[in-house]
Amino acid sequence: MLRERIFGGLLVNYKGLEVEVVVSDVESELIEEGIDLMFFWGRPRTGSYVVRKVCSSMLGLFASASYLERNGVPKVIDDLKEYCCFWGGGQAELKLRDGSGVKAISLRNRLKSKSVPALINIADHGMGILLANTLYMANSSSLMRVLPDFHAEGEGLYVVYSNPHALSASARVVLDYALMISMRLLESG
Structure with a gap:
């Protein structure tokens, strides 16, 4: 980190x-x-x-190998609606960007916390897909990047x-x- x-x-x-x-x-x-x-x-x-x-920073999607083994790997952004996703903010609509533009997706944020270590710990234990700061996650060996072409603007x-x-x-x-x-x-x- x-x-x-x-x-x-x-x-x-x-x-x-x-x-x-x-x-x-x-x-x-x-x-x-x-x-x-x-x-x-x-x-x-x-x-x-x-x-x-x-x-500045970017947010990316991260999950544990155990979560992805149990639930499969999302192939496109709309697949995220079928997964347990969580992040620090309370917004229901995420705006994720790739090389072709911005894709807005409405997701239910099942777990909100201002504690980044707590969110990482939960993702680490195979509880879902985490939207997290890519700089903060740079040294994470336990979580894998999901849909790596997509990111959101971070704080x-x-x-x-x-x-x-x-x-x-x-x-x-x-x-x-x-x-x-x-x-x-x-x-x-």
Whole structure:
């Protein structure tokens, strides 16, 4: 996953660096909680901090081999109506794009959660087809891409910090490294 690529690489490349990682599904108060940098999928609601978009993202369809063995592999977008599908948002209509344009499909989102790890865990256990961020899923070895020619536009990855002049040297290293890795991932597709 993206955070493992960023933080794993940091620890290998910057031997003296010490990083505390807090993973949360809710937007934190940086100053109150003593957080230097916050990475957030989707535009953060806070208006009192510096907000910088790191990159855009795409959503793809993913499922476990066990789910696909039990239920078959969908061949076309309309097949998804016969499968258990889930994603983080509450919208009933998904707009999926391929090389020929946009296809809108109405699906019942059987499980909604803002927790991406929870959704991945459920897909991992063979419970359905997950619409998830392709950057986040880049290192997933347990879930397979379904209908790989189709994608939806995902939320951007943002970094939030209180003051660019008050960033510690360690926070600056983390920020610069995260930007570099994100750009490499986007370039590699």
